[in-house]
Amino acid sequence: MEKINVKICVGTMCYVMGGAELRDVIESLPQNILEHLNVSYSPCLGCGKGEQAPPFIEVNGKRIAGVSKNSLIQIVKEEVRNVI
Structure with a gap:
């Protein structure tokens, strides 16, 4: 199963x-x-010095800025649908 x-x-x-x-x-x-x-946590994704707003996440290597609780749930659900 792809994670x-x-x-x-x-x-x-x-x-x-x-x-x-x-x-x-x-x-x-x-x-x-x-x-x-596969969930992990990073002390820094190296994104905070740009024009984008925190918090940041990375999904399969793609960095995403300004993530809220709701957008995180949407992102994860969409990614899961793509691998099922």
Whole structure:
């Protein structure tokens, strides 16, 4: 089964700008979604110095800025649909 790699930035800036909430959202997803994910956390994804707003995530190598709880759920569900 192909897994989706999800990396959440939990560096200081991302953490206080919502990264902590993103971690909680991922951990509370239903098991039928979690089984398709490889979740990891990074102290920094190296994105904070640009014009994009934190928090940042990386999904299968693609960096995404300004992720909210709702957008994270949408992103993950869409990725899971693509691999099922």
